[in-house]
Amino acid sequence: MSTATAPATLVLSDRLNAMQESQTIGMAKKARELAAQGVDVISLSFGEPDFQTPQYIKDAAKKAIDDGYTLYTPVPGYPELRQAIADKLKRENNLDYKPENIVVSTGAKQALANTVMSLVNPGDEVIVFAPYWVSYEEMVKLAEGVTVTLMGSLENDYKVTAAEVEAAITPRTKLIMYSSPCNPTGAVFSREELGAIAEVVARHPQVYVLADEIYEYINFVGEHVSMAQFEAIKDRVITVNGFSKGYAMTGWRVGYIAACKEIAVACEKMQSQITSGTCSIAQRAALAALQGGRSSADEMVEAYRRRRDLVLDIVKDIPGMKTPKPSGAFYVFPDVSAFFGKTTPHGNTIENACDLAMYLLNDGHVAAVDGAAFGAPQCLRFSTAAADEKLAEAFRRIKVSLAKLA
Template structure:
């Protein structure tokens, strides 16, 4: 349609949202579907956070706020970065947006010019490349495959950087793989970045508190303080606090960048929801006692799913360090034919046949930039996960 912009033609709708919507549609039609596509915790927002939101409504805190966050929330974010990451920011270095996605998009829109490149490890969260394209930049995907546990090597990062590189987008623990970088592994990447002072770092730490097996989380500016002045450290309350629908993300970085992001937000959404901001204050300042039990819950689910998928012929599922995803390879299934008659040519046909024949909704790996894989979100009940793994095993056993 000629009326639509050329820029829009460069991007595609979110495949993860598409899979989730398809599962919902089938369920509404009475089909027995287990949805493993949604990236959100299945438990409720903590009661103290909900109570803070109700109190804010009762107190009439329902008006416009400062464009990029109320002072109380910025103070809570400053305290969080100091407490959890050893990073010292001022409130003027903090931006609050309508979810982490807006924070990332604001930063890219505020900084990218045509021809600017953004290095993104693949597999990647589906929105990174498309946000870069919408902002006028060029995404440069760099493969980090199963042979390196889905972690980018310093050598691969070095090879991807050019004089046109403006940003390096980093996500640990990772969506879609759950892979998390230790401080030592991260130091290998930051050493490369020190040699390229024109490259800025955008680190998406949304799954910081979802790590397992005594893994210790680290973030780039913490590991290498010399990168502090060219790092945007992004986080939010969606995952750790089960607040996906509240839509609060935040970041801290250099004042000039934060001011530019504020300008973008002032002409798009203006402030995030005032009630959600007050709820986020309580989330960050209030008790954190539920985080460890939630980690243990997700760890049990991870182990269940990894064991279940590795019992499926043709599937190889590494055990990740964090988040609530696994990213199994289906290399052993390619070229076979399902009981329903579908030839498994790639991970997209695998996922489509799995949904049609067994009622299990997963996201195919090509959506994340690395095939042949698929992503499972294990942020659902153990009963559902056990049944899903049984169905996937039955599907794989039926391939010939």
């Protein structure tokens, strides 16, 4: 039986060739390949809670099946889910939205992509706060926009300042993208910091803001501030959130935007031609999640806080790792440039963070992600969404492997 092969003349699209594979997914794939060979790999590469979805949410999904929620759904989501999201935004974020301002998508990633594709024209500049989540830049490429990367300083926990934003804006600037709490750094913008940035944006009426708040509930410092709370720019802010992180619902794939009606309608139009409505069962589960409150999320946050502190306690004794204290999310993002130029026991030179990540995988059997994927080539990202004993063993191995470098 013959195996189908690609034609010799196959030429893939330029847009595809310009894209990079998600490095978080790529490293997870390498770790699985090594594990399949019988190697005891501890993977800290994937941004996924290690908790199960709360039982009451699972039960709601089972009931949805029995109740016949098996047909196509409205493109922007079930009306009752959109109302529940609007209620949540009012209750927890002091944001006034109606269901018509909400579009439910197949994960926050699709919500982000819908927005970028709806707003950005070829040649438009998109300011991206760095370090940034891996897919931001690739989404801008797909829209044929131009990414303008703003790197926050290590001394400021990698947070970009209002003055830096002001200096980066040009007549071609269309959009600003950022996350808070931040993936990968765990940095959380304060009310004062976001307020100062909002004042800058208010002076540039052509600029919109895409605020990624998917890690909202995983916050170790208290107040979460939404950029859309600043009245002067509310209608130019698109808030993205979802259920993957706060409710441990990664596989359910439910995210959403809240935006002015015109942008919501645009995102609905975009989605209607790509995926249509999100899975009916997952939407009913998301509705139950909101109705059940956030006590399960708060329990997970305490575990993430404990794990962060456990890791930082080990990392402080690893010479050469400079790691700011994360204020949210579930990552540590150390500057590892002190190891560049060093030699492995096999005589290979560590030229960059990618080399270091591969060395740690092959020598210590710990998977991390190269910081270049996040716009910070001097760093590595480690997920702390793993059991305490796994984290302790992983960073013990890392310490041992790094000590071998000469």
